[in-house]
């Protein structure tokens with residue numbers, strides 16, 4: 001039996017991602033060495049595993065390893081403890097069957113087997129790659145990643161659809177959830193905190209889909225955002241003052257635009273003496289304060305009972321003597337309760353909302369409250385919003401892949417039955433640039449902020465006016 005590893009071109013080719021380069025056999029050793037030397041570039045070594053995982057040799061070795069060891073007992077040990085045993089089985093088999101495999105190829109195979117036993121299979125190296133922020137598996141053949149704000153097709157492949165389903169089931173069962181034909185959609189989490197969503201066929205027409213938002217190990221602070229031109233220094237200063245002076249803040253943006261990251265960054269300025277309660281579907285926030293209570297929703301069990309919604313958690317949180325409530329994302333009936341909380345002394349509350357502009361965020365909030373409480377007339381909903389929410393921060397992932405704070409608006413009050421807003425900062429892009437380039441300036445509108453009064457209460461008015469004047 002022979003087995004030669006092939007390498008596809010290093011650059012990812014969207015048209016023909018898996019095209020093997022026949023002339024390049026035997027470069028796996030180099031690739032493996034690189035992967036070991038530079039974990040960040042592990043993805044570059046992946047083209048070689050792409051073919052291996054579907055090769056006859058790997059199928060035989062895998063079957064032999066899985067039949068000759070007690071896998072359920074093995075997974076109770078650590079990966080390193082099991083590695084030697086697996087490597088030995090592989091080496092014996094290669095010798096016995098006279099397989100044409102180099103040592104480096106065997107190392108790759110052992111890694112792949114360990115990934116299957118302990119990790120998330122072939123996407124394990126992508127999880128280890130710090131430049132990857134999202135991993136999107138669309139069936140066994142198409143695995144995309146997001147790097148630097150942009151999507152790329154990777155050469156990673158699963159053996160077949162059953163392999164993807166198997167990995168998805170392992171992820172779900174690790175946190176006591178089930179994903180199968182009867183419940184084909186599930187939200188889960190990896191041990192490192194990464195957020196996972198799974199959709200199985202037949203709902204996912206072209207094979208099982210897994211979407212992973214990787215837990216960010218990097219701590220992206222406001223200062224860092226200003227440094228990497230996600231906002232101006234003045235904007236960072238104003239947001240810091242807004243969080244310190246306990247404004248109620250909505251962070252609005254599209255999916256993956258950086259809302260949770262900004263919320264996290266702003267939460268650094270919450271006073272350590274405050275009791276903070278966070279409410280999320282999947283705990284993502286990483287608050288640094290010592291006194292934080294994190295609550296997480298729970299879906300219904302297989303009998304369709306036992307679920308706990310965000311709304312119930314918000315209501316319960318109010319009975320837990322919170323100084324602030326941080327709601328990961330407002331997306332339904334809990335909007336009503338959050339507004340009430342903001343209006344009844346729990347100021348300094350923050351949340352995110354999916355919307356394309358601050359105006360849009362307000363109308364989404366209106367409709368959420370309306371759905372939660374159909375009897376309230378629109379004008380009183382608006383009045384509630386106008387008195388509850390102080391600031392709306394709009395974030396956007398722009399076409400150059402950079403996430404920017406495109407607007408900081410304040411709610412100024414009501415004029416008749418309309419909520420009035422005023423912009424403090426706006427990102428104005430240069431309309432002459434095109435393609436992937438985005439140029440522009442963060443413009444400060446130099447008006448006296450409505451929140452100046454609140455900032456004064458915390459001794460921050462001067463600092464606020466200074467940030468606005470510059």
Ligand SMILES: Nc1ncnc2c1ncn2[C@@H]1O[C@H](COP(=O)(O)OP(=O)(O)OP(=O)(O)O)[C@@H](O)[C@H]1O
Nearest residue numbers: 133216225230254255256257258259260261262403
């Ligand atoms: N300013 C930034 N600089 C670099 N990376 C960022 C920045 N903001 C966000 N990211 C990265 O982008 C990804 C998406 O960010 P985040 O989870 O905050 O988005 P989101 O708007 O909350 O998404 P969702 O709508 O899915 O909840 C994360 O991996 C995060 O690390």
Ligand SMILES: [Mg+2]
Nearest residue numbers: 259260329352
């Ligand atoms: Mg989020």
